[in-house]
Amino acid sequence: MFTQLSAVLLVNLFFQAHNLFADTQKRNDPVNDLNKSFRSHYAKTRASILQNSGPVIIVRGDNMILINGERRIEGKLIDPTYHDLKAVAHAPLALYSLLIRNKTPILSDDIISELEKLAIVFERSYSAFDSRLNSKEVEKKQRDILSSCIDFTSVTLKTKKFDYSNLIKFMRSLLNPIQENLELAAKYRINNYRDQIFEWRTELNGKQWEQVVFLIPGSPMARKDNLAVQFCAKLVGEKSEGARIVYAESLFGENEAMLRLATHLFDTKIGEDIFSDPWRMHRDALGPSTARYLDVISLTPNYDH
Template sequence: MNTNSKKNGWCLSILLTAMLCTGWQKPSAAEEQNQLSALNNKFREFYAAARGHEIEASTPLILCYADRLVLLNGSQREEVANIKDRYTTFKTVAHIPLALYCLLYKEPTIELSRQKLLDFKALVERARSELKDHDLSMKELDRQYKMVDACLTFIDKALAQKQISAKELQEFTRSLRSDILQNAYLAVSSQLAIIDQTVGNWRQKLGKDFDKIKIVIIGGHMPRLRNSNFQYFCRLLKEKEEGNRIIYMEGLNSESDALNLLGTHILDEGVAVSFFSDKWRMHRDLLSDGAAQYLKEHPPLTGK
């Protein structure tokens, strides 16, 4: 045996002796899994810290809720309501026929909903008497009366007939379509005018810092497509799509949720560029390419 072989043998003997003396055992599968979990948790910790850094550096920022705007600039915070009486009035009147549809579309006979109809009629009549006290022109007021009266007439018809066919309900709802859309236009015009004035004031206050502004729009799932506030900020910032300076958040509505989403967008853009040379790559599921390849090779329910 040569010197190197003897040396290697001694080293192995020493190592085995040390392992026996210290009670060394091969890690169990559970322990190895725990180490993987710990490793993944450490990634989450680093990611959260990096995201927090991006949040701190992200101002000035405008959070656009359905009913208010919030400007965050360093430690400063300013909030302005973007809904006033006109918006609420136009939208509420437009909701009257929608409420009737929701009540009647599944009930061809009225007996099951008769008391609800009577109660709703009384509520509509009380609201009608208050319309004159709201910020409407005479022409606008007359059109609201027309819509309300059409709804009251339909309620009386339903109560008298004791049933409403699907055809009758559809004829009623479609007869009010143009008025509903006009109310929607007037409501959103009121809101966007307030938003524009508020953003103009903030732009003047921020000066050159306004050029760095980012927007998070907090809204629901259904109004996401062509969302009115999203359209406004796209026009303002000359953005054609979401994800760069404008982010749409649905399903969550707290300020911390909005900040975390913004931080995620900014951090993931850096990740996407660093890993994939494509700043939009993290805007789709990281697993998406693999999923597409797998499903191409293994179509669902084919047994392949």
């Protein structure tokens, strides 16, 4: 009997055969071979340029890595206080993220269950800030934020009601203490970075330091005003990302990030040598042509024809 499964199998076999035919055509296509030749030579030269480039410092969150020729030196880990401060700053946001999933004035059973679990996390975190940090004053501020979260959670569980306006009011009441945490977290991280860089300056001579490129893996949303980018820019006298500061967006593996750097270095050289513009290859090659063509065509349908 011809079943739905049989139909699916036939469709899969058809597409496999089609893809095999297309691959065979590509293998026999001289123009496709031309493009493959370009990609092969590009990849080999890109690897060569990276191998012969100057020192690289990878700034990847908790630590730095200095790569200088055959040497690879892991920096010291960031002070854990940085993470503690950010974790507490995230506590009210955890509450907010949970409660806005509730779509009615009465809390659902699922939300109540999750809120009870979150309440335990708040309580345990509050107790942890007894002798966790070097500063008693900073510890008290962490307990104050967590205490507010505990109180709000307790009232919400007791009433089993959800009021969106009250949640927003609660969140905004904590903006100042949250911002204080972020200010202090930034200070901790920057001081750690600075101390590591000062130590490595003794590893590099003047010429090597002038050649150092900073490679910064990071997420898309954290790219604008990124802490590491700002730090490195001040360090080398740049405005932001550029010749010596490369942001490897969404490339958190070291090998992937280094490949992004290699592409950056080679594309910069192509731009300088061929276009007299080091940044030409960092833009879409079709960008200017696209803009000119879009200026002369209409994208409004003509329904008269």
